[in-house]
Amino acid sequence: MTATLTAQATTDRPAPAPRQLRWLLRLHRPALLSGAAIVLLTGAALLWLGGPLTDASAAAWKQYNACGFTPSCAYDQSSILRYKDVYTYTTTAVLVVPFLVAAWAGGSLTGRETESGTVRLAWTQSVSPARWLASRLAFPAVLTAAATGLLVWLHRLAWTAADGRVDTAKPWYDFATFYANGTVPVALALAGLAVGVLTGLLLRRSMAALATAAAVLGALWAAVHTALPHLWPAVTATSSLEDGPTGSGIPVGEGVLTADGDRVAAPCHSGMMDGCRSTLADLDATGFYRDFHPADHYWPLHLVASGVLLLVAALAALAAFRLLRHRTGKTTG
Incomplete structure (x- = not known):
């Protein structure tokens, strides 16, 4: 009876981790x-x-x-x-x-x-x-x-x-x-x-x-x-109408700023051109903005x-x- 119980306990005991590891390595x-x-x-x-x-x-x-x-x-x-x-x-x-x-x-x-x-x-x-x-x-x-x-x-x-x-x-x-x-x-x-x-x-x-x-x-x-x-708050760079949008990194969004402080999609990107200058004037634009992630946001973005x-x-x-x-x-x- 004792031998039977011992054998059953041995059978019911989970296989040790090294044995499972060897099985896994052999199988794959x-x-x-x-x-x-x-x-x-x-x-x-x-x-x-x-x-x-x-x-x-x-x-x-x-x-x-x-x-x-x-x-x-x-x-x-x-x-x-x-x-x-x-x-x-x-x-x-x-x-x-x-x-x-x-x-x-x-x-x-x-x-x-x-x-x-x-x-x-x-x-x-x-x-x-x-x-x-x-x-x-x-x-x-x-x-x-x-x-x-x-x-x-x-x-x-x-x-x-x-x-x-x-x-x-x-x-x-x-x-x-x-x-x-x-x-x-x-x-x-x-x-x-x-x-x-x-x-x-x-x-x-x-x-x-x-x-x-x-x-x-x-x-x-x-x-x-x-x-x-x-996933991480972006920074905003503003620039003049002549310079166009500035800021190098991962882009989030960009456009023009109006005199009322509103953000509007940019119809063009250089106030140096006559056609673009008149279009920006119709929007009452005061400058460009660009939301982006600079280099120091690299690890925060990766970690999040x-x-x-x-x-x-x-x-x-x-x-x-x-x-x-x-x-x-x-x-x-």
Whole structure:
């Protein structure tokens, strides 16, 4: 009797975390190897971009600027074009990573396991549904945050190395550069992981969950991008009618100020032109205004947007646990 009770207690005891981790690594080894390859290749390209490519492009721009208007002056155009191409490719790669995470989480991490019935096998081996789901969120979240954070850091180093040295380097407020240099891709990748896990549990079909998770994450990013200029108070720059709107950064809105203090959409942008001058006079305009985010709003915008994405990730994870509990009943404990 004692031996029977001991055996039953051993069977009912949740599997230790290392055992679940080994199972997770074995089951998703191809995806982990592919992800590691993507991170290593992109990271190597970013190191190349921020080092030799930036130096070569900066030297080529010095040659070009020294040429002036001399048509026969030679400069290394290929280095300039190579820098531009590699920057575009690596920036795109950094921004695509969250979508790869979402697609993998939906299509393989939960979608394929629920579709094939692998999850039921795991639950019969002393792994409760809640512990199974936690393992599908915790360890991948650590890897996702580390890998995405590394790529963002390397991208920012590469961009900083070229800032002020390469004439065609993207400004900080270029939206692709803005996102790839900050915390938003990390938060977006974590949101993609949670959304993908939830989608896989909901649809229980790997290909459908893969496509749906990527599409949902795209819609989420579009919503955050649309709301971004309004997540932090903008500053206002005013200027004369002759100067036109001024202020460099992420635009929020612009127009003309009237003598009554009203804001009106600008019909034109230069009081130096006769046609524009008369139109502005009819509006009783006194100057231009522009609402925008300057460079010192960079991190506040990123942190607030990242906070929104992390909240979505937390809500998606909570919804996944509730859905699993609803489907499995008391076995989630």
